[in-house]
Amino acid sequence: MSHAIEVEGVSKLYRLGEIGTGTLSRDLHRWVARRLGWEDPFLRVGETNDRTVRGGGDLVYSLRDIDFAIEQGQTVGVIGRNGAGKSTLLKILSRVTSPTTGEVRIRGRIASLLEVGTGFHPELTGRENIYLNGAILGMRKREIRNRFDEIVAFSGVERYIDTPVKRYSSGMYVRLAFAVAAHLESEILIVDEVLAVGDAEFQQKCLGKMGEVSRGEGRTILFVSHNMAAISTLCRQAVILDRGRVDFMGAVHAGIDRYIRSSKTSTGDVDLTGMKHHVCLFSRLRSVQLLDEQRTVTSTLFIGNAFILRIGFELKEEVRNLEVGFCINNIQGVTLVGYVSPWEGFRTHFPPGVHEVECRVPFLQTLPGTYQMTVWVKRIGERIDDEVERAIEFEVLSRDINGHPAYFDKYAELNMFQHSAWSMATAASAT
Amino acid sequence: MKPATDHQPWDIRIRPSHSLFSLQLREAWHYRDLLLLLVRRDFVSFYKQTVLGPVWFFLQPLLTTVMYVFIFGRLAGLSTDGLPQPLFYMCGIVAWNYFAECLTKTSTVFRDNAAIFGKVYFPRLIMPLSIVVSNLVRFGVQLLLLLCMIAYYVLYQDYAFQANAYLLLFPLMVLLMAVLGLGSGMLISALTTKYRDLAFLVTFGVQLFMYATPVIYPLSSAPAAARGIIAANPLTPVLEGIRLGLLGRGEMSATSLAYAVFASLAVLLTGIIVFNRVEKTFIDSV
Numbered sequence: 191m192s193h194a195i196e197v198e199g200v201s202k203l204y205r206l207g208e209i210g211t212g213t214l215s216r217d218l219h220r221w222v223a224r225r226l227g228w229e230d231p232f233l234r235v236g237e238t239n240d241r242t243v244r245g246g247g248d249l250v251y252s253l254r255d256i257d258f259a260i261e262q263g264q265t266v267g268v269i270g271r272n273g274a275g276k277s278t279l280l281k282i283l284s285r286v287t288s289p290t291t292g293e294v295r296i297r298g299r300i301a302s303l304l305e306v307g308t309g310f311h312p313e314l315t316g317r318e319n320i321y322l323n324g325a326i327l328g329m330r331k332r333e334i335r336n337r338f339d340e341i342v343a344f345s346g347v348e349r350y351i352d353t354p355v356k357r358y359s360s361g362m363y364v365r366l367a368f369a370v371a372a373h374l375e376s377e378i379l380i381v382d383e384v385l386a387v388g389d390a391e392f393q394q395k396c397l398g399k400m401g402e403v404s405r406g407e408g409r410t411i412l413f414v415s416h417n418m419a420a421i422s423t424l425c426r427q428a429v430i431l432d433r434g435r436v437d438f439m440g441a442v443h444a445g446i447d448r449y450i451r452s453s454k455t456s457t458g459d460v461d462l463t464g465m466k467h468h469v470c471l472f473s474r475l476r477s478v479q480l481l482d483e484q485r486t487v488t489s490t491l492f493i494g495n496a497f498i499l500r501i502g503f504e505l506k507e508e509v510r511n512l513e514v515g516f517c518i519n520n521i522q523g524v525t526l527v528g529y530v531s532p533w534e535g536f537r538t539h540f541p542p543g544v545h546e547v548e549c550r551v552p553f554l555q556t557l558p559g560t561y562q563m564t565v566w567v568k569r570i571g572e573r574i575d576d577e578v579e580r581a582i583e584f585e586v587l588s589r590d591i592n593g594h595p596a597y598f599d600k601y602a603e604l605n606m607f608q609h610s611a612w613s614m615a616t617a618a619s620a621t
Numbered sequence: 622m623k624p625a626t627d628h629q630p631w632d633i634r635i636r637p638s639h640s641l642f643s644l645q646l647r648e649a650w651h652y653r654d655l656l657l658l659l660v661r662r663d664f665v666s667f668y669k670q671t672v673l674g675p676v677w678f679f680l681q682p683l684l685t686t687v688m689y690v691f692i693f694g695r696l697a698g699l700s701t702d703g704l705p706q707p708l709f710y711m712c713g714i715v716a717w718n719y720f721a722e723c724l725t726k727t728s729t730v731f732r733d734n735a736a737i738f739g740k741v742y743f744p745r746l747i748m749p750l751s752i753v754v755s756n757l758v759r760f761g762v763q764l765l766l767l768l769c770m771i772a773y774y775v776l777y778q779d780y781a782f783q784a785n786a787y788l789l790l791f792p793l794m795v796l797l798m799a800v801l802g803l804g805s806g807m808l809i810s811a812l813t814t815k816y817r818d819l820a821f822l823v824t825f826g827v828q829l830f831m832y833a834t835p836v837i838y839p840l841s842s843a844p845a846a847a848r849g850i851i852a853a854n855p856l857t858p859v860l861e862g863i864r865l866g867l868l869g870r871g872e873m874s875a876t877s878l879a880y881a882v883f884a885s886l887a888v889l890l891t892g893i894i895v896f897n898r899v900e901k902t903f904i905d906s907v
Contacts, residue, residue, distance in 0.1 A: 285635060285742035288901050294635040302741065309737050313666040322662055325655035326741055354669075 200292030270431035298377025312356035345369035659751035727806025783869025807892035855884035
């Protein structure tokens with residue numbers, strides 16, 4: 191197999207801080223101030239960039255000496271924490287920005303879905319926008335005309351195709367935009383988190399289309415997502431970026447395991463002090479910890495696991511009827527299940543001060559995917575006093591109840607896992 | 622889709638900087654459909670958004686003409702080369718509008734399209750080109766108005782129709798205006814991405830530039846002191862030439878025309894080079 195993409199020694203340098211203020215009058219003002227020995231009038235005091243620890247100068251490498259090659263027809267997931275350089279890499283590959291050093295070589299046409307619907311004009315109809323958007327993405331008019339019916343059918347907005355897109359719901363808008371992009375006649379497709387919008391059915395359709403595209407048509411796909419479940423079903427290879435360097439390149443499952451292990455400590459134990467709180471009349475949440483059965487901090491579980499949530503909070507006064515609770519919601523924000531202390535008859539007298547409570551859930555019911563927990567504290571029967579939404583995030587891996595790899599991707603419309611016992615009903619007969 | 626082999630050459634090579642003169646015109650040609658669709662988008666959206674939209678095309682030059690007749694014709698008593706004042710001013714305004722629109726719209730092309738430029742790649746040159754072509758539609762509509770006015774003067778005001786063989790140069794004149802507007806607009810766009818407040822200066826500068834161009838006065842009546850400056854303006858032969866072709870009065874020689882062509886091409890080339898350079902890095906700075 192030959193390479194579809196070769197990236198060789200690519201770096202991208204960004205200058206931090208102020209190069210210019212952006213307007214001539216301000217630059218003049220600043221220059222005058224400097225000549226007179228005044229303080230710089232546009233320097234923002236106390237502004238720090240804590241994304242990366244700054245070195246000596248103002249220059250920061252968003253990417254540094256990236257080398258990798260992608261074979262033709264391969265689907266590759268690009269993984270990395272925020273700020274690892276994923277977006278910069280994709281921007282360079284899709285030629286939106288150019289690298290500081292190095293070279294990228296590409297065989298075939300490249301189409302990127304950095305953000306779907308780019309160039310959609312609200313006043314134009316769906317039909318007109320399909321043509322315009324297709325042309326922006328590099329298609330000739332004839333190509334679009336040949337695929338027009340296919341695009342419309344895929345988007346599922348046939349009825350509204352001659353309505354201006356400003357009257358579309360945001361879901362319809364995205365469906366149409368993705369449909370155009372997915373039908374591009376390009377050899378390489380770059381996809382960045384487009385699946386965050388749209389309903390579950392459409393997300394499945396998109397994933398299905400992408401799988402079909404890579405397997406059936408031999409196209410090369412680069413897929414950037416934080417959704418490990420989607421990456422593991424769609425991609426065969428993974429590239430992990432860490433602070434601008436390639437940390438790993440290889441088989442997707444090894445990659446995901448490595449990524450999750452490296453990001454474990456940062457998410458299983460959360461300090462809530464800096465997060466958004468509620469009214470906090472008498473209480474204030476301080477911390478949340480997710481522990482597995484062995485009482486080690488974790489952020490990854492699989493179905494059926496027992497887990498412990500430890501919630502730390504502070505009370506300003508004595509509380510006799512305290513309620514502590516948390517609920518689990520999926521990444522779309524749908525709340526799936528809640529765990530509330532008085533439901534279990536947990537009533538204790540809390541003196542003022544710092545407390546920690548634990549809730550042990552014997553059986554995790556969520557299916558593989560990413561979930562978040564919201565925690566709260568209040569008096570029973572009264573309003574919420576303190577609440578931190580999405581305080582902690584955890585991942586449920588594609589493993590069966592015993593921890594062996596298993597496949598779940600067909601059942602995305604299901605929300606919960608219920609324990610059930612399976613056995614042979616009859617002995618094998620010899621027909 | 623044909624399988625690639627290692628011997629097959631690379632289709633795209635992305636490197637830090639391209640040579641100054643790689644204008645990527647071949648690639649822009651591949652995107653010609655996009656150009657047409659963008660023009661269509663501009664037209665349709667303008668037409669749909671405002672009730673007055675199409676009427677505004679007519680109203681703006683008409684009202685301006687009325688104003689100029691009053692101020693420059695009646696109050697200041699400027700010469701119009703013996704032509705009826707409304708015709709003279711209308712002709713200048715229609716032509717000038719086209720140039721000015723091309724220039725001002727092109728000069729903000731990066732800022733106006735930052736969102737789209739940050740997401741997808743296509744030859745950036747397509748955007749300013751589409752502006753120039755879109756404005757052609759508006760120019761055409763206003764030209765129609767001018768022709769109606771000429772017809773009215775011929776029929777009811779016994780104005781002798783004086784259009785002549787110079788009219789054949791008209792397409793070239795329009796092209797020159799487009800090229801000059803595009804070229805200088807792209808030059809300015811490079812500056813306005815660095816200094817946004819220069820955009821205000823552009824509006825002002827365009828206004829000043831109008832007075833250095835024979836729009837409200839004929840070249841023949843320009844004061845001797847200013848004649849040098851006015852003659853150095855490559856737009857001068859263009860406006861005079863348009864007037865000569867349509868209305869039969871104007872000063873244009875082969876030399877001045879050749880000068881205009883040469884200057885326009887020089888401005889365009891510089892514009893494209895600067896534009897391509899800015900395009901490479903601008904997305905990191907907005």
